[in-house]
Amino acid sequence: MASAPRRATRGPRARQRSSSTVTRVEVAADRGVFMISVAAELASMHPQTLRMYEARGLIEPKRSAKGTRLYSHRDVERLRRIQAMTADLGLNLAGVERVLELEAQLAEMRTRIEELELQALQAKVRLAKELEEMRRSFRAELVPYQGRTDVVRAVDVSPPFGLTSRPDRARARGGQSERRESSGS
Secondary structure (H helix, E strand, O other), rough: OOOOOOOOOOOOHHHHHOOOOOOOOOOOOOOOOHHHHHHHHOOOOOOHHHHHHHHOOOOOOOOOOOEEEEHHHHHHHHHHHHHHHHHHOOHHHHHHHHHHHHHHHHHHHHHHHHHHHHHHHHHHHHHHHEEEHHHHHHHHHHHOOOOOOOOOOOOOOOHHHHOOOOOOHHHHHHHHHHHHHHHHO
């Protein structure tokens, strides 16, 4: 007997598979998405503590159009850090404020240092290029000297390029040669 092909039936099992689909949504870390009760639960705090931190200026949640506080992932991480500083390190809220201020200054300084290092590197590259251009331009103009290194008196040097000697030098030589002839006779 030939059996008929089985058809896939949509029973309870098929429905369970389709309902277990998980959809992930990427949200910017600084976008406010959590209401105060969810943010408090994520940070393991009471919502009133979050309100107190906001009043002290330690946290600044975004606000919806209706004025509801909306906390971001970054806000929740900051709340956890504040809690760690107060609970684990024993800092009071004034100490936490100071630590956060100093961390912000440090981050600004690091950014500034990176900018300055980049500017210094760019200047170094620019100067190296300019120096190489100068060297190239001088290579065409400069010729290495490979002449004699003997010390010679200026009056004994013949004029360059086949020029006749200057009259004052000729007189000086002539006078010297006359003196030599007269002293030799």
